[in-house]
Amino acid sequence: MLDFPRWKIWAITLTLIVGALFALPNLFPEAQVARWPSWLPNKHVNLGLDLRGGSHLLLAVDTQAVVKQQIETLEDSVRTTLRETKRADGGRIGYGDFERGATAVSFLVRDPTDVDAVVEAMRGLSQPVGGSFSGQRNMDVSVSDGTRVTVQLTEAGIAERKRLAVAQSIEIVRRRIDEMGTREPTIVRQGDDRILVQVPGLKDPGQLKEILGKTAKLEFKLVNTDVRPEDIASGRVPPGTELLPMQDAPEQKIAVRRRVIISGEELADAQPSYNQGAPVVSFRFDTTGGRRFGQATTENVGKPFAIILDNEVISAPRINEPILGGSGIISGGFTVEQANNLAVLLRAGALPAPLQILEERTVGPDLGADSIRAGMIASIIGTVVVLALMFMTYGRFGLFANAALVLNVILIIGIMSLLGATLTLPGIAGLVLTIGTAVDSNVLIFERIREELRNGRSTLNAVDAGYREASRAIWDANITNVIAAALMMWFGSGPVKGFAVVLTIGIVTSVFTGVTVCRMFNVLWLKRARPAKLVL
Structure with missing residues (x-):
């Protein structure tokens, strides 16, 4: 656990430098960053609607119109197929009494001997639902009274068409908003037929409503x-x-x-x-x-x-x-x-x-500025308290843990900038929580080292045993947290998802900085100073 070859030190250092470079643009205005050389990172962390202000719309897709369009298309297809289908002698098939219902089309075949040919032609219009191996079709063909043929849309076919209509609507809404030149909109599906649209920075939703x-x-x-x-x-x-x-x-x-x-x-x-x-x-x-x-x-x-x-x-x-x-x-x-x-x-x-x-809401930038100010105050107070407590409790090792904590925050911001992630107010809460829990692994390690020192082990053996024995508990705890965060990202939306994104990034960077980086600081100091007795 105390083996740190030169290549590993350089790899860790390079990772920290790259993370700091990606976080650097957030310290400067966007106009100034735009003038930087193209090879330098120039992405900012995107601020969500609750921080930057903007427009919020909840849209509903008219799925009944989708079914109506589908039945109209079916009617046209049935009429075309009837005109193209020929009798055994090459003549045209006679039909009439055409009726269109909510989910079915029916008609009367004048000659009963033509019914089989018509049914076979109508079945050729049917398509598989959800893949060719699902066994479900988008329509059924039936015959009643010997000559009346009914082409009925199946429930599976209607449900699949509605699903595709909502998915297509989301993609077209995204294209339209992108064409307006807005930055980083949030467009997500809610429920079966609803679309949530949030456009940060757009103060007047009038043009957005007209476009959508x-x-x-x-x-x-x-x-x-x-x-x-x-x-x-x-x-x-x-x-x-x-x-x-x-x-x-x-x-x-x-x-x-x-x-x-x-x-x-x-x-x-x-x-x-x-x-x-x-x-x-x-x-x-x-x-x-x-x-x-x-x-x-x-x-x-x-x-x-x-x-x-x-x-x-x-x-x-x-x-x-x-x-x-x-x-x-x-x-x-x-x-x-x-x-x-x-x-x-x-x-x-x-x-x-x-x-x-269904719902329209405009968030002013003043509210976002208050949220950012409150979040910064909470983050600063939380960071200062944690840094002070770690230093007073663990001395020099606590100082190394504090340095790793600062690097952890820089890496979180750098990764969010690199991924183009959006920071929301719940995301700030996730950042504050990450700061508070990032030193958990260090506390476990340092307390185990104290225990090993009390048992009479030498300095290097105590440090080695502390990292080795505490690593299992650290990995178990953080894997559990990642699973919980992943579930929140998968099933959640809006504020829950924003919290989960920052929390997940924070867990990964906390393990890297709190264990690997902090261990590197401790090992380099121990090998250089070689203290006869460790005060911890």
């Missing part, structure tokens, strides 16, 4: 010019056509075909720009989208098409010539801010379902 509140579902559809104005006014449109309001004049309706020419999923980029002095949004499709857009505009020259965002028509220009470059502009009387926001939404992608704001 829109689904941003972009579609390009052809306008049905065959529908007469009086039919639009009365709401009578032919099958395959729907009425959508104009964005700048909701009372004005326009008839568009349901079939989507191209959707926003194939957008490669969207940027705010100007066209003839007015703010617009320039967009560019990916390779596949550009090819489809070029083909659609080539086949429909002279016809108007609608640019639709969240079921509202932004504009309905006429296709004067084929658009083959895969790019274009969206104009709609935007302000500069509206054009910027729309570009952000289109770049981030469409939400799979609308989000509802």
Whole structure:
């Protein structure tokens, strides 16, 4: 236990120097750190919402809308499959009495001899849930009264689609917030269908709510010019056509075909720009989208098409010539801010379902400043008391333990800066707790050394036995603490998780500094001074 070769001393020293370098930027303002050479560490510990101030939103994903979209998609798939399925003689299958329920689609097959072929075709639409080996499918097909076929969404399929919708919503929310240029947001799932969003430093949540509140579902559809104005006014449109309001004049309706020419999923980029002095949004499709857009505009020259965002028509220009470059502009009387926001939404992608704001809270920076001040006072008082007690109790060895404790705090800050971890008010509590408990291992070791000295052992043998015999208790205690902290990180969220992160880092660094570093200090002093009698 007292063997410290030169390579081990250099390894420990290098670790401490690297930790101090990563902690160093926290002593200087961010503007000054930004001017440092690029090879120097330049990350600060991120302050959480309760310390820095900012916006807090609790969102709920409209899972009922997810199921509705799923059943609409299922209906389209069933109709397409029925049109493509042929009878044994090559003729078309007759069907009718189409009904769509909350979770099922049913229809009547006119010829009973076609039922088996229809059922087989419908079963081809079913997909496995949760992997190909789960044995569960997302839909069931059944026949009643001999000719009525029902395609029913399964509970497993609905649950899986809801889960994916929430996961996709979290990712898109993250993209949208990142596009706004904010720093280190906290975006976590809560429960089955809720998303917690915390954006430190954002004092006005108005723009955030506007960005997150829109689904941003972009579609390009052809306008049905065959529908007469009086039919639009009365709401009578032919099958395959729907009425959508104009964005700048909701009372004005326009008839568009349901079939989507191209959707926003194939957008490669969207940027705010100007066209003839007015703010617009320039967009560019990916390779596949550009090819489809070029083909659609080539086949429909002279016809108007609608640019639709969240079921509202932004504009309905006429296709004067084929658009083959895969790019274009969206104009709609935007302000500069509206054009910027729309570009952000289109770049981030469409939400799979609308989000509802359940809770909104803004934390001012003054409260955070008070919390930081109180946390610093508690940390300083706790550190001073621990340092004084250790020195008065254990003398020179206590002084070495104090040096290791200071290094421990530096390493905690350095590791948090390196990992980009966020320090919250409970995190400060975890830091204070770590300072108080970091010397536990030293107390165990020093008391064991005292016991060995009372039993008549020599100085070096007593120190060696103290470290060796106390090590098992130290490892058992700290492994237990790490397990508890890991469980808090896994199952907890918000304040609990912030506390657990600092506590876990503190446990690891405490073992390193309190045992290894402090032991190195003691061994180097003992080998240099070689005291005949150790006073401890």
